[in-house]
Amino acid sequence: MEIKNYIEANRRSWNQVAARHHKGKEERKQLFKNPGHSIMDATITAKLQEYNLTGKRVAQLCCNDGTETLSLKNMGAAACTGFDISDYAIEEARKLAELSGIECEFVQTDVYEISEQYNATFDLVYISAGSLIWFPDLALFFKTVARLLKPGGMVLIYDIHPVVFMLDENDKEHPLEMKFSYFIDEPRVYNDGLDYINKETYEGETYYVFDPTISQIINSVLSNGLIMRSFDEYAHDISALYDHLQHQETKVPQSYILSAVKQA
Numbered sequence: 001m002e003i004k005n006y007i008e009a010n011r012r013s014w015n016q017v018a019a020r021h022h023k024g025k026e027e028r029k030q031l032f033k034n035p036g037h038s039i040m041d042a043t044i045t046a047k048l049q050e051y052n053l054t055g056k057r058v059a060q061l062c063c064n065d066g067t068e069t070l071s072l073k074n075m076g077a078a079a080c081t082g083f084d085i086s087d088y089a090i091e092e093a094r095k096l097a098e099l100s101g102i103e104c105e106f107v108q109t110d111v112y113e114i115s116e117q118y119n120a121t122f123d124l125v126y127i128s129a130g131s132l133i134w135f136p137d138l139a140l141f142f143k144t145v146a147r148l149l150k151p152g153g154m155v156l157i158y159d160i161h162p163v164v165f166m167l168d169e170n171d172k173e174h175p176l177e178m179k180f181s182y183f184i185d186e187p188r189v190y191n192d193g194l195d196y197i198n199k200e201t202y203e204g205e206t207y208y209v210f211d212p213t214i215s216q217i218i219n220s221v222l223s224n225g226l227i228m229r230s231f232d233e234y235a236h237d238i239s240a241l242y243d244h245l246q247h248q249e250t251k252v253p254q255s256y257i258l259s260a261v262k263q264a
């Protein structure tokens with residue numbers, strides 16, 4: 001299947017789930033009426049404070065309904081742009097920005113197709129939980145990241161650790177039993193909906209996930225002239241699927257932060 005067909009199938013699937021997710025996130029969104037509100041957790045907040053957002057122009061790729069993009073603006077960024085392929089999510093992001101009086105730009109687009117008008121525009125490109133698995137060609141994804149960054153700009157990834165996808169999130173009796181291969185040659189194909197927030201299944205549009213390994217992520221970053229600055233792994237969950245693992249004595253890596261910069 002061609003890349004554009006995977007992307008279009010995933011766009012339809014994300015549009016289909018958006019209304020369900022919106023229902024599950026309504027209360028959290030109302031909090032943006034409070035000035036300076038942020039939904040970032042302590043780990044990424046510390047990283048962003050260390051980086052210092054003041055005066056920075058920031059892009060978020062796969063921003064969904066914009067709650068993290070708005071948080072980045074509230075944390076001191078000079079200007080923020082969120083990009084996402086879901087028409088519905090971008091509509092929700094724009095509504096939330098207006099409701100909360102936070103100035104951010106939201107653009108509906110496939111990451112691969114982000115307009116050249118954004119080339120060399122951003123000091124920081126931020127990518128977070130559940131974003132990288134949607135891309136059939138990860139090197140091409142980071143080629144876009146590199147073109148969006150100003151020279152000296154930084155990409156910060158705070159994503160789910162690929163190792164947890166070897167475990168079955170529904171098997172609470174044997175939560176550490178490895179059921180799925182770390183290395184996959186073909187995309188995983190699903191039809192049971194994408195509602196990881198309310199955890200409801202439904203007959204949905206077919207969608208495709210690509211589950212890159214850690215080395216594939218790192219090599220895709222490096223192959224685009226980005227220089228790695230840090231890589232940290234954490235035992236806490238950011239997926240909303242594997243929260244129960246945190247209480248296990250045997251700790252598995254559940255999330256990571258990777259930073260890299262574009263050569264000045």
Ligand SMILES: C[S@@+](CC[C@H](N)C(=O)[O-])C[C@H]1O[C@@H](n2cnc3c(N)ncnc32)[C@H](O)[C@@H]1O
Pocket residue numbers: 007010011014061062063064065066067068083084085086089109110111112128129130131134
């Ligand atoms: C799990 S969500 C990311 C949520 C984000 N971490 C947050 O908390 O707001 C993944 C997002 O990737 C978007 N997405 C998937 N494929 C995409 C593509 N090719 N281009 C742009 N966005 C895409 C989906 O529409 C969805 O909003």
